[in-house]
Amino acid sequence: xxxxxxxxxxxxxxxxxxxxxxxxxxxxxxxxxxxxxxxxxxxxxxxxxxxxxxxxxxxxxxxxxxxxxxxxxxxxxxxxxxxxxxxxxxxxxxxxxxxxxxx
Amino acid sequence: xxxxxxxxxxxxxxxxxxxxxxxxxxxxxxxxxxxxxxxxxxxxxxxxxxxxxxxxxxxxxxxxxxxxxxxxxxxxxxxxxxxxxxxxxxxxx
Numbered sequence: 001x002x003x004x005x006x007x008x009x010x011x012x013x014x015x016x017x018x019x020x021x022x023x024x025x026x027x028x029x030x031x032x033x034x035x036x037x038x039x040x041x042x043x044x045x046x047x048x049x050x051x052x053x054x055x056x057x058x059x060x061x062x063x064x065x066x067x068x069x070x071x072x073x074x075x076x077x078x079x080x081x082x083x084x085x086x087x088x089x090x091x092x093x094x095x096x097x098x099x100x101x102x103x
Numbered sequence: 104x105x106x107x108x109x110x111x112x113x114x115x116x117x118x119x120x121x122x123x124x125x126x127x128x129x130x131x132x133x134x135x136x137x138x139x140x141x142x143x144x145x146x147x148x149x150x151x152x153x154x155x156x157x158x159x160x161x162x163x164x165x166x167x168x169x170x171x172x173x174x175x176x177x178x179x180x181x182x183x184x185x186x187x188x189x190x191x192x193x194x195x196x
Contacts (some may be wrong), residue, residue: 009168020193023193024189024193026122027186027190028186046180046189047106047109047188049192050173050192053139055106055175055185057180057190084174086177086179087172087173088172088173088175089171092137
């Protein structure tokens with residue numbers, strides 16, 4: 001009976017039914033997270049829940065700002081980065097989670 | 104309830120809570136609730152010169168909804184436990 005329930009458990013682990021299951025596939029892998037406020041995170045996904053609260057490890061945060069030159073009116077795109085060892089991210093700021101984008 | 108349980112294991116440890124208004128507060132985690140509201144003891148504002156208005160505050164209650172990040176102490180992170188708990192929660196929920 002134990003072997004049967006174990007097999008059922010691993011089959012459930014592999015089945016992708018809803019969007020949250022797609023995130024499960026990225027557990028322990030590096031992911032790209034887009035947040036509100038022009039922020040992006042790249043880090044290793046260690047935990048998440050249905051609210052999209054997340055715990056990331058070795059994460060690099062990128063904040064993008066758009067500055068407009070007073071005279072020339074040209075837009076200057078600036079980015080600030082910082083690295084944080086372990087980060088809890090509250091889910092209400094999360095826009096999307098994806099495997100890292102390859103350029 | 105995954106993160107509620109996780110934060111309960113961090114009670115007593117030093118964390119830094121970064122709020123959505125860009126304020127960063129470091130302190131000892133005193134308590135947490137199901138909404139992930141947080142109480143911190145012995146707080147220190149990280150960028151004190153820019154935000155001097157909490158100089159006399161020692162303890163605070165932070166509503167969970169205003170938190171953007173919580174910087175976790177590396178010794179407070181048990182990866183195997185987190186992975187197992189997440190797999191279980193993901194399957195059940």
